[in-house]
Amino acid sequence: MVRRVATQVHKQASRLLRGEYLKARPAWFQAVLDHPPLPLPARAPPARIGDDRPKKVSSLRPQDPKVLPIIYIEDEIRRQFFRDHPFEAFRPTTLTEGGAIRDEHPIRGKAWIRLRQRGRNPSPEDCILFVVNLHKYHDYSLNQAYITAVAQFRSLRSEHHIATLVGATEAEQHGAQFGLTQTEIIFNKETEALETWAKKREADISAAANRKRWRAIIERHGPISEFTKGREYVRLWKEGVRPDYSPVLTASAMDAAEEDVNFAPPFSEGS
Incomplete structure (x- = not known):
């Protein structure tokens, strides 16, 4: 549809009614005829000088209208x-109005x-x-x-x-009991959040300990000697001295057995 200027809409509607393109009058037609819109201002022709060359019309054209700031x-x-x-x-506060706007005070x-x-x-x-x-x-x-x-x-x-x-x-x-204030509720939530951090730290420590459980832990007994790059081991081997690791492995079991013997309860007289 061809775009029309607002002041020509009712004229176009009249032509469409005469040509029977519109079967009935629009609801706004009579109101616009009774109160037609204002006509657009005529444009001033560009000013010319004696040699018919166009003059600078930037200063002659009306400035673009600008909406003034609305200040209350x-x-x-x-x-x-x-x-x-x-x-x-x-x-x-509430921003919701009721069924009707409240009357002025x-x-x-x-x-x-x-x-x-x-x-x-x-x-x-x-x-x-x-x-x-x-x-x-x-x-x-x-x-x-x-x-x-x-x-x-x-x-x-x-x-x-x-x-x-x-x-x-x-x-x-008089015995009334009030609930927690909003400030106390917020402090309680912060305390709970801090406690979760402590629990998470304990869980991380236990997880790290579980990961280290399967690592080899070497327990050294006796004085720490100087590292000889295996020469001391070869010397003992040539002299026929064989290393014996059984005392170290069985020391804990033997100590436990001695403790059982020393702390065994005496027999009763009737046995």
């Missing part, structure tokens, strides 16, 4: 707030003069909106509004933290 004051305040309070970003505008009016445990978004409200409706400068809102936010957070600690202490005094 809430974004600047939010960026500064989380730069000053980075741990507020770790607090759990009734306390707003000039009636909103203190952050406590939105609750004793405000969220970062409440503090950001309070800064904007002070700046718009109470003639505060942006810097002064931010300082005022942050000071109230910190005081409310401190009150909530102290009240939580006192409530937990009172509950423990």
Whole structure:
């Protein structure tokens, strides 16, 4: 299909209806006829000089339109707030909306003069909106509004933290038992991981010992003599002295037998 300009779509549809290529009017046809799109601006012809040579038209052509940056004051305040309070970003929150978007809080505008009016445990978004409200409706400068809102936010957070600690202490005094905190759970997981490393090291040591079990282990008895490259062995052979390894092999068995004899229990008188 030939590509059409947006301002000519309804004209093309009219031609298709007259030629009976379209059996019925599209749903948008009458609305476009009632409110036709704006025509495109006409292009200016290139400027020419006396010798009919084209002049440089780079400066005469309109510049390409550029979208201006969209800046909201809430974004600047939010960026500064989380730069000053980075741990507020770790607090759990939900991004899921319910069946309908929640209505705007009734306390707003000039009636909103203190952050406590939105609750004793405000969220970062409440503090950001309070800064904007002070700046718009109470003639505060942006810097002064931010300082005022942050000071109230910190005081409310401190009150909530102290009240939580006192409530937990009172509950423990009355016999309440709380589970492990998230920090303790993480420490326990780290301890378990370190114990697995120790078990792995023990397993590696036992595996290395098993591999060495079948290696030849030579036990030397007596003083270590100087290496003579076999000359001492040949001399003893010529003199008729034969090496005897039986004492070394049977020493352990003989020692065990002597121990059995020495520590044998005496016979009873009736035997």
